Amino acid sequence: MNKDELSYEIKIIHKASEIILEKKFTKHLVLTDRNLYREQRAFIDEIVKKYDAFIYVIDAGEETKSLSVLENILEYAADKLDRHSIIINVGGGVVTDIGGFAASILYRGIKHVNVATSLLAMTDAAIGSKTGIDFCDKKNILGTFYDPYKVFIAIDALKTLPKDEYISGFAEVIKHALIYNDELYDLIKNGANIEEILEKSIWTKVHFVCEDKNEKGARMALNFGHTFGHVIEAASGFTLSHGHSVATGMKIALELGKILNITDEETYMRGFELIHKYYPIEEINYEIKSLKSDKKMMGDEINFVFLKNKEALIQKMDERKVVELYNEHIKNKKF
Numbered sequence: 001m002n003k004d005e006l007s008y009e010i011k012i013i014h015k016a017s018e019i020i021l022e023k024k025f026t027k028h029l030v031l032t033d034r035n036l037y038r039e040q041r042a043f044i045d046e047i048v049k050k051y052d053a054f055i056y057v058i059d060a061g062e063e064t065k066s067l068s069v070l071e072n073i074l075e076y077a078a079d080k081l082d083r084h085s086i087i088i089n090v091g092g093g094v095v096t097d098i099g100g101f102a103a104s105i106l107y108r109g110i111k112h113v114n115v116a117t118s119l120l121a122m123t124d125a126a127i128g129s130k131t132g133i134d135f136c137d138k139k140n141i142l143g144t145f146y147d148p149y150k151v152f153i154a155i156d157a158l159k160t161l162p163k164d165e166y167i168s169g170f171a172e173v174i175k176h177a178l179i180y181n182d183e184l185y186d187l188i189k190n191g192a193n194i195e196e197i198l199e200k201s202i203w204t205k206v207h208f209v210c211e212d213k214n215e216k217g218a219r220m221a222l223n224f225g226h227t228f229g230h231v232i233e234a235a236s237g238f239t240l241s242h243g244h245s246v247a248t249g250m251k252i253a254l255e256l257g258k259i260l261n262i263t264d265e266e267t268y269m270r271g272f273e274l275i276h277k278y279y280p281i282e283e284i285n286y287e288i289k290s291l292k293s294d295k296k297m298m299g300d301e302i303n304f305v306f307l308k309n310k311e312a313l314i315q316k317m318d319e320r321k322v323v324e325l326y327n328e329h330i331k332n333k334k335f
Contacts, residue, residue: 016046027085028053035060062238083107092118093125100131104146117157119169168243176204179312221312224305225250247279257306
C-alpha cells in the first residue's frame with residue numbers, strides 16, 4: 001500500500017500555522033465544539049484569523065450528531081458560504097462526522113478539511129471519507145462517503161485531552177494492531193512514543209481505505225469490535241464512550257471466536273493482553289436482544305469480524321445465532 005494512493009494529504013502538525021490549504025477559496029467556515037474551543041481557543045482563533053473565517057460552535061458529545069444540529073449548521077453555512085467555500089472541521093469524531101456530512105450536501109458538495117484533535121479522530125473518524133449522523137437511535141445511519149480536501153493531525157492537542165477521552169481513542173489504535181499490524185502491536189505493548197504509534201495506526205487505516213473505499217469487502221475488517229460496540233453505546237444513551245464500547249465489543253468478538261473455534265488460542269491471548277492494557281477486566285452484563293440496528297446487516301445475516309491467525313476474518317453469521325451465543329456464553333461473565 002502506497003500513501004500516494006490517497007486522494008488527499010494527511011499531515012501531522014504541531015501548530016495552527018502549519019495548516020496550509022494552498023488552493024484559494026472564496027470563504028471559510030471553522031466548525032468546532034464548545035469544549036475544544038474552551039481548551040484550545042488560541043489554536044482555533046489563529047485559524048479563524050489566518051483565513052478570515054466564520055466560526056460555528058456546536059455542543060460536544062455524541063447527541064450532537066443529530067438532524068436538528070445538522071440543519072442548524074446548514075442554515076448558518078448556506079447564509080455565509082457559496083459553492084467555492086470550504087468548511088474547516090476542528091475537533092474530534094463528532095465534529096468531523098457532522099461537518100463532513102454538511103459539506104457533502106451543501107451546494108451538492110463543497111470542500112472540507114479535517115483538523116483532528118482527539119485520538120479517535122486522528123486514527124479513525126477524520127480519515128477514510130465516511131461522514132454521518134445518528135438517527136432513530138442508530139449510530140451513523142445517515143451519511144455519505146465524501147473525501148476531505150486535507151487532513152491535519154493536531155498532535156499537540158492530545159496534551160490537553162482528558163484522560164478518559166485519550167483512553168477512549170486508544171480502542172481504535174488497538175483494533176488496528178489486532179486486525180493487521182504486528183509492528184503496531186509491539187509498539188503499543190512496549191510503550192513507544194505516541195507520535196510513532198499514531199503514524200502506524202493512521203497508515204493501517206489508510207491501507208484498508210485505499211483497498212476498499214466504499215466498504216464492500218476488505219474494509220469491513222475495521223468493524224472489528226463495532227458490531228456489539230455500537231449496540232452497547234446506543235443502549236447506554238451514548239453515555240458510555242465510543243472507545244469503551246468498542247473495546248467491550250472486541251472482547252465479545254474474541255470470546256465468540258473462541259466459542260466457535262474460529263479464533264486460535266495465540267490470537268485470543270494476545271488480543272486480550274493488549275485490550276487489558278487500557279481496558280481492565282469487567283463484567284459483561286449488557287442487555288442485548290438484537291443486532292439489527294447494525295449497518296452491516298444483510299437480511300437476517302451480519303458480516304461479523306472475528307480474529308484468526310492474528311488477522312481479521314469476515315464471516316457471514318445468522319444474527320439471531322450471534323445474539324443467542326452472547327446471552328448463553330458471555331453475558332454476566334468477566335473478561
